[in-house]
Amino acid sequence: MCGWMAADAGLRSNLTSAGTAHLGRPLRRRPPALCLACLSLLLLAGAALGGCPAGPGHDPLRALARSTNCSWTLERHARSYNHLEGDVRLRRLYSANKFFLCIDKTGKVDGTRRKNYPDSLMEIRSVSVGVVAIKSVSTGLYLAMSKKGTLFGSVRYNPSCKFKERIEENGYNTYASLRWRHNGRQMFVSLNGRGKPRRGHKARRRHPSTHFLPMLPT
Numbered sequence: 001m002c003g004w005m006a007a008d009a010g011l012r013s014n015l016t017s018a019g020t021a022h023l024g025r026p027l028r029r030r031p032p033a034l035c036l037a038c039l040s041l042l043l044l045a046g047a048a049l050g051g052c053p054a055g056p057g058h059d060p061l062r063a064l065a066r067s068t069n070c071s072w073t074l075e076r077h078a079r080s081y082n083h084l085e086g087d088v089r090l091r092r093l094y095s096a097n098k099f100f101l102c103i104d105k106t107g108k109v110d111g112t113r114r115k116n117y118p119d120s121l122m123e124i125r126s127v128s129v130g131v132v133a134i135k136s137v138s139t140g141l142y143l144a145m146s147k148k149g150t151l152f153g154s155v156r157y158n159p160s161c162k163f164k165e166r167i168e169e170n171g172y173n174t175y176a177s178l179r180w181r182h183n184g185r186q187m188f189v190s191l192n193g194r195g196k197p198r199r200g201h202k203a204r205r206r207h208p209s210t211h212f213l214p215m216l217p218t
Contacts, residue, residue, distance in 0.1 A: 087125070087126040088123060088124070088125045088126075089123075089124045089125075089214065090121060090122070090123060090124075090137065090216075090217055091121075091122055091124055091214035091215060091216065091217070092115075092120050092121060092122065092214075092215045092217060093120075093122055093134075093173075093212040093213070093214060093215075094212060094213045094214075094215050095111065095191045095208075095209065095211065095212050095213075096172060096208035096209070096211040096212075096213075097111070097191055097192065097193050097195070097208060097209055098113065099111030099112060099113060099191050099195040100112050100113070100114070100115070100117060100120040101120060101122070101143075101189070101191060101212065102117055102119040102120040102136070103119055103136040103139055103141045103143060103153040104119050104139060104153070105119075105138075105139045105141075106153075107141055107152050107153035107154070107155075108152075108153065109143065109151040109152060109153060109197045110195060110196065110197065111191040111194075111195030111196065111197075112195065113195070115218070116217075116218070118137075118138040119136055119138050119139060120136075121136070121137045121138060121217055122134050122135065122136060122137065122143075123135045123136075123137055124165075124214065127162060130164055130165060130166070131162050131163065131164055131165070131178055132162075132163055132165045132175070133157060133161050133162060133163075134161075134163065134175070135157075136153065139153065140155075141153030141154060141155060142154045142155075142156075142157050142161040143161065143163070143189070144158070144160040144161045145160055145163075145177040145179075145180055145187060145189070145200055146160065146180070147180050148199065148201075149177075149180070149182060149187045149199040149200030149201045149202070150197075150199060150200075151189060151197040151200075159178070159179045160177070160179050160180070162177075162178040162179060163175040163176060163177060163178060163189065164176045164177075164178050164186075168205070168211060170211065171213070172211035172212060172213050173211070173212050173213070173214060174188055174189075174205055174210050174211060174212070175188060175189040175210075175212065176188050176189075176205075177200060180200070182200065182201035183201075185201065186205070187199075187200025187201050187203065188200055188203040188204070188205065188207075188210040189203075189210065189212070190202070190203035190207065190209040190210045191209055192209050193209070
């Protein structure tokens with residue numbers, strides 16, 4: 001054992017001598033205080049660049065490693081679409097065929113060219129992300145679609161009154177029934193060239209009859 005310890009001591013002596021000869025000065029460890037100062041400066045720089053704030057059980061090293069991703073995570077949360085739930089807009093739905101969608105007091109859905117027709121003012125409420133309920137302000141009836149694709153005004157809000165709202169490439173919106181489909185295809189709110197509602201299964205997303213522009217009331 002004594003021989004092994006002596007050999008080990010000799011090896012350490014040789015390594016120290018080699019390091020000293022190569023660097024021109026003895027090898028020294030950095031003082032702990034200097035390392036802590038460098039770490040503090042790095043943490044301050046990360047905070048200045050938008051790093052995450054410290055909290056309970058905060059680990060400086062882990063925070064430093066994740067500092068470049070924290071701001072991105074917060075931004076993603078800020079862009080969450082959940083805040084749209086309950087959003088209410090007053091609009092007139094103006095079709096690409098130049099008719100305003102309206103619901104009269106009998107529940108009949110039709111199109112009119114009269115710009116300020118009372119029955120055409122709609123309350124569009126977001127009931128979930130991308131899904132809306134459309135209600136006539138003057139009559140209090142909800143736009144609904146039957147299983148056969150017929151549009152009508154419903155006194156009570158029910159699953160047939162939910163429509164998926166989507167902004168198309170031309171800037172117009174389409175409204176497809178959330179509840180009902182025809183042979184697996186979506187059924188859309190649609191007004192033909194005479195302002196009459198079309199059956200949902202006869203309408204297609206690209207048809208101008210299904211495109212509506214939500215216009216602010218004047």
